[in-house]
Amino acid sequence: MSELVDRADELLKAVAASADAIGNRPLTLHWPTIGSAFDRGVLVVGQAVFGWMGNWSAQEARDSAIRGQIIADAQNPFPDLTDPMAWIDGHRVRTSPFWSVARQVTDAVTPGEAPWFSRVAWANLYPVAPNDVKANPAGALLQVQTDPAAQFLSTLIADIEPRFVLVVGGPYVWPFVELLRLETLEHASPPLYRVSRHGGSRWIIGMHPGGASRRGWGPTKYSELLISAARTLDEAPSE
Numbered sequence: 001m002s003e004l005v006d007r008a009d010e011l012l013k014a015v016a017a018s019a020d021a022i023g024n025r026p027l028t029l030h031w032p033t034i035g036s037a038f039d040r041g042v043l044v045v046g047q048a049v050f051g052w053m054g055n056w057s058a059q060e061a062r063d064s065a066i067r068g069q070i071i072a073d074a075q076n077p078f079p080d081l082t083d084p085m086a087w088i089d090g091h092r093v094r095t096s097p098f099w100s101v102a103r104q105v106t107d108a109v110t111p112g113e114a115p116w117f118s119r120v121a122w123a124n125l126y127p128v129a130p131n132d133v134k135a136n137p138a139g140a141l142l143q144v145q146t147d148p149a150a151q152f153l154s155t156l157i158a159d160i161e162p163r164f165v166l167v168v169g170g171p172y173v174w175p176f177v178e179l180l181r182l183e184t185l186e187h188a189s190p191p192l193y194r195v196s197r198h199g200g201s202r203w204i205i206g207m208h209p210g211g212a213s214r215r216g217w218g219p220t221k222y223s224e225l226l227i228s229a230a231r232t233l234d235e236a237p238s239e
Contacts, residue, residue, distance in 0.1 A: 004032075007155045008071050008127070011148040012061045015128055019058035021140035026055040028131040030124050031074040032156050035085040037118035041110035043162035044102045045153070047169045047208060048126040050134040053077040058141075085117040097209035097219045098168065104223035105166060109230045123156055125149060125169045125176060136172065150179035157201065164230055165201045170208035177205075188229070191217045195229045202233040 008029070015022065030049045054073050060066050078087050088094050094103075106120045126137045128145050137145065153176070157165060167173055173193070177183060182203065185194035191207040204226055206212070212222045 004152065004155050004159060005071055007148065007152040008074075009064075009067055011127060011145055011152055012067045012070060014144045014148045015058050015141070016061035016067075018140045018144040019062065022058040022144075024057050024059060026131040027057060027061075027141075028052040028054050028129055029056075029070055029074040030127050030129065031071075031077070032121060032123040032160075033077075033084050034121040034160065035114075035118040036083040037112060037114035038121050038160070039110075039112075039119070040161050040163050041119050041121075042102075042106045042164045042166055043121040043123060043157065043160065044105070045165065045167040045169060046098055046122070046124045047172045048124050048129040048136045050129070050136075051131060052129070055131055083118050085120060085122065086115075088117045089115065097213045097222075100219035101168065101209040101223050101226065102166075104220065105164075105226050105230065108223070108227040109164060109234070121160055121162060123153060125153065125167070125172050127152060146175050147179065150176050154180055157199070162201055165203045166226065166230075167203070167205040168208055168212075168226075170211050172208075173205055191215065191222060192225060192229060195233065197233060202230060204229050204233075 028049060030052050056070050078084060081087060088099060093099055102120060103116050106116045110119050112119050126142065126145060126149055129137055182198060185196035185198055185203055188195045191212040194205040196203055209219055209222055213219065
């Protein structure tokens with residue numbers, strides 16, 4: 001994934017270039033986490049991490065050596081785990097709406113003997129997030145990374161070739177629709193936004209599971225809609 005490392009460096013450079021606006025707050029970089037049994041199945045894409053490994057500042061990212069270390073650390077946040085996604089097993093967030101939906105969709109559309117978390121890949125629309133509070137990127141931190149974050153996600157998808165790209169990032173996805181040239185994806189009814197095949201993958205874009213739950217689509221109900229959409233795409237004739 002050498003190209004993905006290059007895209008990550010570009011992302012950090014963009015953040016560093018706006019260090020004065022972003023300030024000296026602690027930041028974190030989330031590297032795409034791929035289960036050990038992932039076999040071109042489901043890539044689930046959220047908004048951003050709410051607390052993660054490492055602390056660094058935008059000012060520090062001005063230094064190329066420090067950027068290299070940030071990326072290296074992000075690539076291996078759990079060196080003691082044989083499965084990078086095993087961190088979720090037993091973690092308190094495993095029952096959150098986001099991870100409940102990820103589990104139910106993965107089990108339904110890519111069943112297998114390995115644990116569900118070993119069969120899924122996880123990424124975020126915005127890889128760089130604040131690490132001093134549990135919040136999504138906002139202001140300068142959001143604006144400066146949108147373009148390079150889209151390139152980062154595009155490179156990841158080209159690398160791992162998922163059969164399903166499940167983007168449940170809510171309204172944070174809208175800038176990415178144009179940047180990733182997803183305008184041709186068919187519109188869907190809420191809580192889904194867009195559902196279609198694109199570039200060899202089946203794309204399903206919808207509300208964040210937390211937001212969907214607050215609007216009456218709990219994790220199970222929302223998962224049923226996502227699973228139905230995935231199966232419909234799987235059954236449709238190839239373009």
